[in-house]
Amino acid sequence: MAHNRVTLYDKQLSMDAFLLLVILLCLRDVFSDNILITQWPEYISSPVGSTVNMHCFQNDTDYDYKYWYRHVKGEGPVLIGSYIVSSSTNEKGFETGFKLSGTGKKKWSLSLNLTMGIDAVYLCAASLHSHASDIVTQSARFISAPPGHNVTFYCSTAKGASMSSHTMFWYRQDHTGQELDLVMKEYDKPTEHFEVILNSKENMFSLVISSVTAQHSAVYYCAARHSEASAVRHPKLDIIAPNVSIIEPSKKEQCKKKITLVCLAENFYPDHVKIKWFVGNKERKNGVATDPEATKVNDMYTMSSRLELPRKAWKKSSNKFTCEVDFFNGAETIKQTKSVNGIDGGYDRASNITLPKVKIHPPSPKETCSQKNIMTLVCTAWGFYPDHVTLSWIVNGLERKDNISTDHSAQQDKRSLMYQMSSRMKITYSEWVDPSNVFNCSVQFFNGEEYITVSNTLSGEKGFNKEETIARRVRNICINLLFPL
Secondary structure, rough: OOOOEEEEEEEEOOOOOOEEEEEOOOOOOOOOOOEEEEEOOOOOOOOOOOOOEEEEEEEOOOOOEEEEEEOOOOOOOEEEEEEEEEEEEEEOOOOOOOEEEOOOOOOOEEEEEEEOOOOEEEEEEOOOOHHHHHHHEEOEEEEEEEOOOOOEEEEOOOOOOHHHHHHEEEEEEEOOOOOOOEEEEEEOOOOOOOOOOOEOOEEEEEEEEEEOOOHHHEEEEEEEEEEEHHHHOOOOOOOOOOOOEEEEEOOHHHHEEEEEEEEEEEEEEEEEEEEEEEEEEEEEEEEEOOOOOOOOOOOEEEEEEEEEEEHHHHOOOOEEEEEEEEEEEEOEEEEEEEEEOOOOOOOOOOOOOEEEEEEOOOOHHHHHHHHOOEEEEEEEEEEEEEOEEEEEEEEEEEEOOOOOEEEOOOOEEOOOOOOEEEEEEEHHHHHHHHOOOOEEEEEEOOOOOEEEEEEEEEEOOOOOHHHHHHHHHHHHHHHHOOOOO
């Protein structure tokens, strides 16, 4: 059976974590808008045996570690040598015919003796540091696959190095001499044909190409940028840590089956941040959607992450939701956290915490004059927030539970957002007309941290005995007869 075959070339690339800007090719989508390296001349054409000079200049940075690479057609870039501070070192195989020099921190040069007659692309680079552990390797040198199949490239960092301290990238070059194009970086969303998979635990960064076609035939490069590289800042801006806040779901959203918490990191510089979510002490990855990169607004950065939860998880005050923002300031990673608790049995923070006002209302005059055997005391608690209250009655120092009727729940005023609640206690007429009796309404209020007791006390009022009452009634009848209304 005859079939067409697509060949994909995968070259191994070992390099320090830095940015490349080249003579004949220029990296697009470089790692930072504020890092720029200029290289000249753009093209050189010289006969064999002559000497040529090329130069590089750091526009906004003062990196001490500078490099020159050679890229011959069909091969990966090879390090020629490095120029560190004021000392140059040539790599094996480049001891003769290649001279590295520099003028101050910003400019460095390469002189070539073209005795070998090799056509090549030369690349200059600079980095904040020089770590051998920043070398990255790719598992396969060549991969072939028929059209429609899937292909996976694997990349790993050197032993002892952690991908968690790097930002990983995949680049492609369609043919030698053409510029390198950024395919994807870690955490980028999958496209129709490309997807990246980062496994920090196994120190593996993969590129998956789905349903390959002839257009996917190219050289693919894996690259790593150390976190320090992103700490390079604009010369006029200071390093500023982010302000972190959590936006809670609206009242309307809380009626839905799922709610969303939003973590917002604002006004920071530079843009190297990572956002994580924790429920309790466990990191939550399911239901998390984080911006692929920080958004730049007026030279400062903003980034957000969203955590989607079932409503029942939010409606549980024992649940603690924490947003952790890791910010690299150029020297160390600073962790900033913000937490909120669920609101079940608690309050939704729509208003300030306010203690209740409490008052006992005596029996009404009509009820007292009727001299029925049963009187009613009413306790009202009002003007409090949130609605964590418990009402109880105490008579002469002893709690009374019989003949008491209390509202099932506090009622909220829609305008003020404050709550009110009432309770009624039935007592005998003889209890009420005894001044030695002390009636107490006690309201326990939970402010989110502790219980606070607010109470009000009322004593019995001196009344009349039955004989006095009959005499008063006869007197009132006589008065009404003599002075009718």
